[in-house]
Amino acid sequence: MPLFTVVIPLFNKEKFIAATLKSVLDQSYTDFEIIVIDDASTDRSYCVAAALDSTKIKIIKHSFNQGLSATRNTGIKNANAPYIAFLDADDLWDSNFLEEIARLINQFPEAHLFATNYLEIYSNSVALAPEVGLKNTNTNFVVTDFFEASLAQPIYCPSSWCVQKDVFKTTGLYNPKITFAEDIDFNIRANYYFKLAYSTQACVRYRMVSENQITHAPITNKILPDLDVYENWGKEKPSLKKYLDFNRYIFAKMYQIEHNLSEFSRLKNAIDPDANVSGLNYKQRLLLNASPLLLVAIKKIKRFWVQKGIRFTSY
CATH class of the missing domain: 3.90.550.10 (Spore Coat Polysaccharide Biosynthesis Protein SpsA; Chain A)
Incomplete structure (x- = not known):
């Protein structure tokens, strides 16, 4: 074997x-x-x-x-x-x-x-x-x-x-x-x-x-992980709660770019408003409230520079 x-x-x-x-x-x-x-x-x-x-x-x-x-x-x-x-x-x-x-x-x-x-x-x-x-x-x-x-x-x-x-x-x-x-x-x-x-x-x-x-494909017609299933685990492990909210932030931005406002709002509202609980930094909280046009522009700029070996992130 x-x-x-x-x-x-x-x-x-x-x-x-x-x-x-x-x-x-x-x-x-x-x-x-x-x-x-x-x-x-x-x-x-x-x-x-x-x-x-x-x-x-x-x-x-x-x-x-x-x-x-x-x-x-x-x-x-x-x-x-x-x-x-x-x-x-x-x-x-x-x-x-x-x-x-x-x-x-x-x-x-x-x-x-x-x-x-x-x-x-x-x-x-x-x-x-x-x-x-x-x-x-x-x-x-x-x-x-x-x-x-x-x-x-x-x-x-x-x-x-x-x-x-x-x-x-x-x-x-x-x-x-x-x-x-x-x-x-x-x-x-x-x-x-x-x-x-x-x-x-x-x-x-x-x-x-x-x-x-x-x-690279749109996510509107995809089935994403149900992060809510793990909320009880997140209550006992604060770092997991941050991980859940971090991924909600990532998915919410993707839905915002695709103008899927219902899924964007659902995920955004599930993120804890207390930054100490969610773990989101100020840049991430700003991007979460950005317009779809601005997010698309930022995405294009980041894609342009990463092809040249330069990465910009909100981390």
């Missing part, structure tokens, strides 16, 4: 999947299997993946499109290893990613979640490290408070983390009803119950611009 199962959801990524799979096959740590789940792709994604000649690769094909959460769940259910590492079909691992995760597993036996830092790839010449809230200066450590550390950009991306398989017995699987920000919902459950071991080494290249990048 391998130590790792690498789960790769695949949907219409024919231009990227070969390089993604090669980045796994080139790992310095070789005790792994790969499960690719093709979610009824309409391009040549399945054929490209199937053309790679490796006994480590198993491909499961959905007969109809079921969405990202259900696709990941298929991989989890078919995994043979005690640790499951997730990789999106357009991202790349550096050759030492699994080696670094294995080091975390050995170094921190109290942890059940494992992750590394990552680089955001905007073009062949622009790669930016995320703006995160971690204050520990060690290379490897157990994150003291995931929710407090995540009030900026995510400290790990969907392709830079690994979960002990037994975790799913406690947390449940990914929620297949959610069609946007599925990771936020699962991150809440996983990090509420379990400890996260983390490496500051950026071992993953996370593509920010690729075909069918869901984060």
